[in-house]
Amino acid sequence: MFPxxxxxxxxxSPTADLARSRVVDLVRRTDAAVHVVHVALVSPWTNPHPLGPGQRERLQLEARAVLEAGVAALEAEGVDVTGAHLRSGRATDEILRLRDEIDADLIVIGSRGQNAFVRVLLGNDAEGVVRHAPCAVLVVRSEEIR
Structure with a gap:
C-alpha cells in the first residue's frame, strides 16, 4: 500500500526540488527508505564523440555535485538517505535499471512539462519512466516553472 x-x-532543477519536497512529505508519513539517483547524460546526441579523460572527469565531478546537493537537501530536512547513486547514460534507462536493482516501489521525479515537439525530438525522462516502470511513479510538475 505505502511505499x-x-x-x-x-x-x-527547480522541478527536482519540488519532487524532493514530496519525498520528504512521504517519508514523514511512511518512514520509507530513500535512494537518490542522478544520471550524467552521456549519449550520442549530447556527446557524439568519445569523451576524453579530462571531459569524463569534469562530467563526473559536475554530476557528483548535483547528486551530493540532492542528498544534502534531503538530510537537511531530516531524511536518512539509504543510498546515493551516480549513473551515466540515458536517464530513463538508468533510473529504471536502478529501480530494479533496489526494488523500489515508488519513483519520484520532476517534470519540466516540455511541449510535444521537445518531447519527440529530445525525449522526456519523466514520460519514459512512467511508460516503462513496473512500479508507481510520482511525477511532480509546476506550471510556473518552465
Whole structure:
C-alpha cells in the first residue's frame, strides 16, 4: 500500500526540488527508505564523440555535485538517505535499471512539462519512466516553472 523504498531522481532543477519536497512529505508519513539517483547524460546526441579523460572527469565531478546537493537537501530536512547513486547514460534507462536493482516501489521525479515537439525530438525522462516502470511513479510538475 505505502511505499517502503523510494527512488528519488534528481537533476538539480527547480522541478527536482519540488519532487524532493514530496519525498520528504512521504517519508514523514511512511518512514520509507530513500535512494537518490542522478544520471550524467552521456549519449550520442549530447556527446557524439568519445569523451576524453579530462571531459569524463569534469562530467563526473559536475554530476557528483548535483547528486551530493540532492542528498544534502534531503538530510537537511531530516531524511536518512539509504543510498546515493551516480549513473551515466540515458536517464530513463538508468533510473529504471536502478529501480530494479533496489526494488523500489515508488519513483519520484520532476517534470519540466516540455511541449510535444521537445518531447519527440529530445525525449522526456519523466514520460519514459512512467511508460516503462513496473512500479508507481510520482511525477511532480509546476506550471510556473518552465
Amino acid at each position: 517502503t523504498r523510494i527512488l528519488y531522481a534528481t537533476d538539480g
